[in-house]
Amino acid sequence: MQYQIFIQSQKDNFIASVVGLPNVIVEANTEEEAISKAKSALQAQLATGKFVTIEVNPQEISHQETTQMKYAGIFADDPTFDDFMDKLAAIRKESNATIDE
Template structure:
């Protein structure tokens, strides 16, 4: 079997590697001969902005005066948990 990466509908079967490569080249040429390249203009201002889940929370503790204390407590809990596991 041979296929073209990125073009899932171009796949062939053959008895040998050389034959498969030859067939897949022919299949790709046929696909490209019947296809058409077009340019599509996209107005990025009309596309709604979607935040990734992680970025939604970026910086939410920037002005929280208790954040450093929280992180120290979390580190202590993790250290104690790791010590318990190791024993």
């Protein structure tokens, strides 16, 4: 298999990381050494684990609610909501005026 390695040149050294594997990051004095260390680190990581392929049903995902989305629109039919928002805006404006002083 082939993997991409992202190499960053720092002041005194090089940092190499394997793209897509955030746990594989190394530091070295030269670019070549960084590549070699990244390869060794990747081989060590692959020796202790494996890649598996899973299938996800898109219909199952669309029916799941996120925490925030289950509250979306709960005030749509509340006749006092606009008054609440106006009062909140006034409080924020007053608070910002106090901070600016």
